[in-house]
Amino acid sequence: MAYAEDVVPETYARWYAMSAQQREAISSVGAWLTKVANRNDVRPPRFAMAGGRTFVRSAVSASA
Structure with a gap:
């Protein structure tokens, strides 16, 4: 959810x-x-790329 708030x-x-x-x-x-916003959502956030960190987004189940 925090990532969506960054978009x-x-x-x-x-x-x-x-x-x-x-x-x-x-x-x-x-x-x-x-x-x-949709384009930003498919790319890792800038802060993750700038810090050399790996960004992993969790999948949301269809039943949620």
């Missing part, structure tokens, strides 16, 4: 790192945020 601030950081012109060019903000 949201990472996604918003990318949004606010763009210029106003880049943000205005996006026709659907919700779709953009969803797409970027």
Whole structure:
């Protein structure tokens, strides 16, 4: 769960790192945020890669 909580601030950081012109060019903000969050979710967090640590995500069972 902690990793999922890291995806949201990472996604918003990318949004606010763009210029106003880049943000205005996006026709659907919700779709953009969803797409970027999904992409961030499949990559290990930056702090794990920077520290040379191995990141292992546990699988969630379908019955949960």
